Amino acid sequence: MYRLMKSEKFTLEHLSSGLLSFYRQVQVKRFERLRTALCACEVANNSGGPRYYLLNDCGQEYFGGRWVE
Numbered sequence: 001m002y003r004l005m006k007s008e009k010f011t012l013e014h015l016s017s018g019l020l021s022f023y024r025q026v027q028v029k030r031f032e033r034l035r036t037a038l039c040a041c042e043v044a045n046n047s048g049g050p051r052y053y054l055l056n057d058c059g060q061e062y063f064g065g066r067w068v069e
Helices: 034-046
Strands: 002-014 018-031 051-055 061-063 066-068
Touching: 002 034, 018 034, 034 051
Parallel strands: none
Antiparallel strands: 002 018, 002 051, 051 061, 061 066
């Protein structure tokens, strides 16, 4: 199983530290096949919004043609 994830940046204002940026990871969809997941990820990233990426069942991210931890 492969999970299409979205990484959304958001900013909070802290009284003493000022503006702090964080990233929220949201699961968008699950796929049975890697090829389908890769196509969905590519289409999502071409939309120009937040960054999308794939995770496998071991929690590894697909990056540069390989699974990395």
